[in-house]
Amino acid sequence: MQPTAGHEAGGAGRSGDAALPAVVPSPGVPLEVPPLTRLDVHVFRAPIDTPVRTSFGTMTDRPAVLVRIEDEDGCHGWGEIWCNFPTCGAEHRGRLAASVLAPRLLGRAFPSPVDAFAALERETRVLALQTREYGPIAQAIAGVDVALWDLVARRAGQPLWQCLGAGGAQPRVPVYASGINPDGAVESVARAREAGYSAFKIKIGFDPDADRAVIERLAAAMGPGEGFMVDANQAWTPAQARRLLPALAEAGAGWLEEPMPADTPVDAWRALAGDSPVPLAGGENLATEAQFIDAADGGWLQVIQPDLCKWGGVSRCVPVARYVLGAGRRYCPHYLGGGIGLIASGHALAAVGGDGLLEVDVNANPLRETLAQPFPRVADGGMALSTVPGLGVEPDLDAAGSWCTLRLSQAVTDRSW
Numbered sequence: 001m002q003p004t005a006g007h008e009a010g011g012a013g014r015s016g017d018a019a020l021p022a023v024v025p026s027p028g029v030p031l032e033v034p035p036l037t038r039l040d041v042h043v044f045r046a047p048i049d050t051p052v053r054t055s056f057g058t059m060t061d062r063p064a065v066l067v068r069i070e071d072e073d074g075c076h077g078w079g080e081i082w083c084n085f086p087t088c089g090a091e092h093r094g095r096l097a098a099s100v101l102a103p104r105l106l107g108r109a110f111p112s113p114v115d116a117f118a119a120l121e122r123e124t125r126v127l128a129l130q131t132r133e134y135g136p137i138a139q140a141i142a143g144v145d146v147a148l149w150d151l152v153a154r155r156a157g158q159p160l161w162q163c164l165g166a167g168g169a170q171p172r173v174p175v176y177a178s179g180i181n182p183d184g185a186v187e188s189v190a191r192a193r194e195a196g197y198s199a200f201k202i203k204i205g206f207d208p209d210a211d212r213a214v215i216e217r218l219a220a221a222m223g224p225g226e227g228f229m230v231d232a233n234q235a236w237t238p239a240q241a242r243r244l245l246p247a248l249a250e251a252g253a254g255w256l257e258e259p260m261p262a263d264t265p266v267d268a269w270r271a272l273a274g275d276s277p278v279p280l281a282g283g284e285n286l287a288t289e290a291q292f293i294d295a296a297d298g299g300w301l302q303v304i305q306p307d308l309c310k311w312g313g314v315s316r317c318v319p320v321a322r323y324v325l326g327a328g329r330r331y332c333p334h335y336l337g338g339g340i341g342l343i344a345s346g347h348a349l350a351a352v353g354g355d356g357l358l359e360v361d362v363n364a365n366p367l368r369e370t371l372a373q374p375f376p377r378v379a380d381g382g383m384a385l386s387t388v389p390g391l392g393v394e395p396d397l398d399a400a401g402s403w404c405t406l407r408l409s410q411a412v413t414d415r416s417w
């Protein structure tokens, strides 16, 4: 997990070196992206009454950056760009998509979204080096990639999960309730249980005694067939992490997520994993295929959690996820944002399969359901995905209008291709 020179190159440098299978669509599914004619960015911030606390910061409003891409035939697709922390960065990411990526997309056709991803990565590589904005640029590319996959799936007349190779009539992905604050955790779990969840993830990494206490309370609150996981959000040193392991093992925690900073040397990860009776999880802060491959092959992460709106989109995260399963690890997509990225993560999980769970933030966030209508229902620990072509959802822009902070449009004026 330690950053390398390749990591510093922002994904563009190392990703081409990694040997991963390409995204395999269902046979006969056309993936061509026709000439693109329009790109719109919508940035939202919804106020919330209860801030979301993590060990590294507090979220006082909920942001979301959506990108809509349209082709010459008037078909469109929606994507979402990760922007959670700090929330002041949401508008910046929207501007990057409109000013840096739109000129590289409009008027161009691509053999597939994978080719568009590769072109954007290649063409922004030097800019990322120059600005050191590896993260925001990678996130903007990831959001555009999701929009292009929604577009090609809609054009193909297939739901994205089917387009990506999943069989069956209508997949139902297992879910867990996430983002639960330690304050009032048992009450939050009770509400999530009422809402159809049977697995729950709680944020720890604050005061060690308080962490231990909440872990014990949660263990006592679990009913038959229920389980919980914990997320330290990179809070600890290896020694601090070790001190919590007995309590987590005693409580039967399903996994311990990001106990240490993602750039902690690999030897320390390997040693902690070797000592831990609880599986270690991580991946939302990895940003090259090589890092995911190392983590999966090395085995210090048993649960691997790429965030497809933060790095890689569908084009890179689906191959990573298939590699993860092939290496005998669990793929559990990370997600904490608006509805488009959540639904896209569900389609990726349905396509890849395995025994992973979809992360569904259960904190108040009106952008989750308003920006993805009709929002799939959660029941009995799972979410049934739509059979409508593409992601199967549309944002309700009118209902979200009061939360919109920025809207940008770029369109081609010369259609002489």
Ligand SMILES: [Mg+2]
Pocket: 231, 233, 257, 258, 284
């Ligand atoms: Mg996490």
